[in-house]
Amino acid sequence: MDQQTSTPDGLWLVSWFIANAPWIYAGCASAAFRFVYQWGVDHRPVRTAASEAFMCGAVVSVSAPVAAVVGFNETWAMVVGIAVGLAGPEVVRSAAVERLRAAGRAAAKVLFKGDDDAGH
Incomplete structure (x- = not known):
């Protein structure tokens, strides 16, 4: 195995994060928007708003592989993931x-x- 092309054992998480950074950012943004909406507009308790915002962010973050299986390209997968995440x-x-x-x-x-x- 070529040592220059392999990822060192401790850096696999960093390389995964770099490869999936747009989806992670979209999940965090969706969670933030959902939290602000639920806590500020609907006046729900902070714990409820935070837990539902976390679920929405997780939905957006994992929508890439699901959308790829369904047949969406990456751009449309992001749109669908954010729409589903913001729907709640x-x-x-x-x-x-x-x-x-x-x-x-x-x-x-x-x-x-x-x-x-x-x-x-």
Whole structure:
């Protein structure tokens, strides 16, 4: 192995941070905006505003690999991640639960199609 191209053992975290710096900055900015909005405008407690802001920042920071799997390029992945992060955990959670319930009802209709009149 070539020693000049390999990363020293202690510097892998630094190289990872440099490679992912735009996403980390976007996550921090989204968290800051969400915290200011919830604490200043909605007058929520500091602990609630801080925890939800942290979740929004985490959503933005991890949206790069998820968007790459879905097929977005990096620019659109950033836009989608920030939009989801600023929407907040309540909006994302309620949308996900609604989609999962709809998918569960559709699967139940397919799986148990003839069970209603089988025993009667």
